[in-house]
Amino acid sequence: MIFNTFAYYLLFLFPAALAFRFAPASLRPWTCALFGAGFFLFFSLTAVGGVPGAFCLAIFVWESIFSRLYQKGSWLCWIGVAQSIAFLVAFKYWNFFTGLYFGAAAQNPVYWKGAFLPLGISFFTFEFIHYAVDRYEGKTEAGSAAEYLSFILYFPTMVAGPIKRYQDFLPKVRNPSKDTLENWRIGCTRILTGLAKKFCVADVMTAFTNHLNKADILTAQRWVLPLWLLAYGMKIYFDFSGYSDIAIGSARLFGIRVPENFDWPYFQVNIAEFWRHWHISLTRWLIDYVFIPLGGSRVANSRIWANLMVTMLVSGVWHGAGLNFVVWGAWHGALLVVHRIWIQLRGPAPPDRGFIRLAASWAGTFLWVNLGWAFFSMDLSTALLFFRRLVGG
Amino acid sequence: MMLQLLEKIKSILEYLGGVSEDLPLESLRWMRGPLWWGTWWAVLILSIVAFSGQSSKFIYIDF
Numbered sequence: 340m341i342f343n344t345f346a347y348y349l350l351f352l353f354p355a356a357l358a359f360r361f362a363p364a365s366l367r368p369w370t371c372a373l374f375g376a377g378f379f380l381f382f383s384l385t386a387v388g389g390v391p392g393a394f395c396l397a398i399f400v401w402e403s404i405f406s407r408l409y410q411k412g413s414w415l416c417w418i419g420v421a422q423s424i425a426f427l428v429a430f431k432y433w434n435f436f437t438g439l440y441f442g443a444a445a446q447n448p449v450y451w452k453g454a455f456l457p458l459g460i461s462f463f464t465f466e467f468i469h470y471a472v473d474r475y476e477g478k479t480e481a482g483s484a485a486e487y488l489s490f491i492l493y494f495p496t497m498v499a500g501p502i503k504r505y506q507d508f509l510p511k512v513r514n515p516s517k518d519t520l521e522n523w524r525i526g527c528t529r530i531l532t533g534l535a536k537k538f539c540v541a542d543v544m545t546a547f548t549n550h551l552n553k554a555d556i557l558t559a560q561r562w563v564l565p566l567w568l569l570a571y572g573m574k575i576y577f578d579f580s581g582y583s584d585i586a587i588g589s590a591r592l593f594g595i596r597v598p599e600n601f602d603w604p605y606f607q608v609n610i611a612e613f614w615r616h617w618h619i620s621l622t623r624w625l626i627d628y629v630f631i632p633l634g635g636s637r638v639a640n641s642r643i644w645a646n647l648m649v650t651m652l653v654s655g656v657w658h659g660a661g662l663n664f665v666v667w668g669a670w671h672g673a674l675l676v677v678h679r680i681w682i683q684l685r686g687p688a689p690p691d692r693g694f695i696r697l698a699a700s701w702a703g704t705f706l707w708v709n710l711g712w713a714f715f716s717m718d719l720s721t722a723l724l725f726f727r728r729l730v731g732g
Numbered sequence: 733m734m735l736q737l738l739e740k741i742k743s744i745l746e747y748l749g750g751v752s753e754d755l756p757l758e759s760l761r762w763m764r765g766p767l768w769w770g771t772w773w774a775v776l777i778l779s780i781v782a783f784s785g786q787s788s789k790f791i792y793i794d795f
Contacts, residue, residue: 342790499792521753524769528750531776537790538783545788575791582790588750599751603742694734 341382341498342585343537351378351494356592360519368489368512371593375492379458382498388455395457398426402467403488409474409481416475423467430456435660459498461657465624466491470505472628479506486512495589499582501600501620508595515594522594529588536581544574553721556728564729571716572709576605579618598623605708608700609688610674613708621654629653643679648672658715663722667714674707748772 341347355374362370376396383392405422408415428436433451434444441447470487473479481487482505490508516522547570550559559567583600590597604617614622626635633646648669655668688700713722743756747763755764762768 499790525750525753527773528748528769531773531780532749534780535776538780538786542783542786542788545786578791582792584749606738697735 341386342582343534346381346385350381352589352592355494356589359515359593364513367515368483368485371489371494371512372485372492375489375494375497378494378497379492383458387458391453392455392457395460398457398460399463399488399491402491403484406467406470406474406487407481407484409471411477412475416471419471420468423464423471427460427464430454430460432656432660462500462502463491463497465502465621465628466505468628469502469624473505479504480509482509493590495586495593496597499579499586500618501583501586501598502624503597503620507598511595516596517594519594522591526588526591529584529591531588533581533584533586533588536577536584541574541578541581544570544577547571548574548716551716551721551725553724556721556725559728561728561732564725568713568716568725569709571712572605575712575715576601605705606701607704608697609704610671610678610707613704614671614675625650625654640683644676647675647679651675661718663714663717663719666719666722667711670711670714674711 351374355370358374359367359370376399379396379399380393383395384390388395402419402423405415405419409419410416433449434447434454437447437449438444441449444450470479470490474481482490486509487505489512490503490505493503493508496503547567550556550563550567551571556564580601587597587599598620600619602616602619604613607613607616630646630650633649634642635646636643638646649672651672652665652668654671655664655666658664658667688696713725716722717725740756743752744760746752747754747756747760755761
């Protein structure tokens with residue numbers, strides 16, 4: 340879908356990258372914005388959301404107008420944050436939250452039957468909030484309306500990141516790299532690598548991960564259960580890092596570098612390092628806009644642990660409207676708290692620890708992260724059944 | 733020793749994937765030329781074509 344369609348490359352990426360490269364400087368932001376709007380409409384109509392989804396382009400138009408009101412210290416920035424969260428909650432969590440109160444869909448009088456997700460809403464919400472908060476704090480310039488539109492409608496990263504920062508993106512739109520041949524060599528290599536990760540590894544794993552359902556878990560031999568879960572761990576890594584490779588490679592064709600999203604996360608030796616290397620742009624966003632405003636790590640220990648839990652719960656709920664995602668967030672929050680307590684008791688690990696200790700730390704991290712995927716890949720009752728069968732046979 | 737080997741493998745893979753632009757080892761100079769990149773792209777494209785047809789959605793599209 341989208342990045343693995345010819346339409347993406349032939350209708351959008353190659354024409355947009357060439358137009359951007361040869362357009363005069365003043366028209367570059369408009370090039371990004373217009374192709375981004377076309378991309379949003381085309382893929383809303385053909386892939387996600389349909390006609391109502393396409394109408395959600397109005398969210399970008401409204402955001403581009405309203406954001407012009409942001410000033411340092413202005414309360415309008417907080418209105419901007421609130422409306423961005425409101426859009427996300429309305430589209431993504433309406434049935435989830437009302438369902439928590441009223442019960443299943445049949446008993447829910449306000450159930451939204453035709454619920455849909457506007458293309459990329461989970462990701463562009465982060466960029467809207469980042470801009471509003473950074474404008475409030477005076478950390479970024481306003482830029483022109485066209486420049487802000489080019490930022491929020493930049494289609495290589497619109498659907499699933501990496502999550503950009505305006506102050507990082509703006510100079511690159513104004514002065515993109517001019518080494519076209521090298522940018523295209525690297526960009527195309529990155530895109531092909533991402534597609535190979537998706538087609539040759541992630542999609543192959545689907546044959547195993549399809550078994551992560553109640554019927555198969557009940558009848559399977561116990562020893563295959565961890566293999567299916569491991570397959571999911573590999574699938575989600577190769578799928579999402581492949582996706583990020585394509586997004587980063589696509590941006591490179593414009594002469595623009597966007598943030599990296601993955602840096603060998605499964606080779607990390609503790610959970611904190613894992614999160615510094617997995618979905619990096621999301622982790623940094625959560626640190627800057629959730630963890631630090633809560634007090635970060637400059638408060639009492641109990642507050643730090645609470646901040647870690649809240650941050651990971653936000654991450655969990657953001658990943659999906661379901662109790663399993665809440666548990667997945669709590670799982671990682673708890674792992675981070677335990678890791679923090681461990682470091683406080685034992686001190687940081689020495690850099691020259693031996694290979695055996697390093698391998699043991701890696702194995703432990705890998706194990707806990709992969710067990711956590713059970714809550715990510717299955718609904719709560721199926722995940723609990725999975726663990727019951729895994730432990731009890 | 734083992735860690736150094738892993739580091740080398742990592743840097744070669746990053747170069748091949750377009751993540752890193754610096755040649756990881758001087759002995760791999762032949763990986764710089766257009767002939768190499770043409771061959772490598774052909775390998776990637778053939779692999780993609782060989783495995784295509786079973787494609788599913790990217791997981792994070794629905795997020």
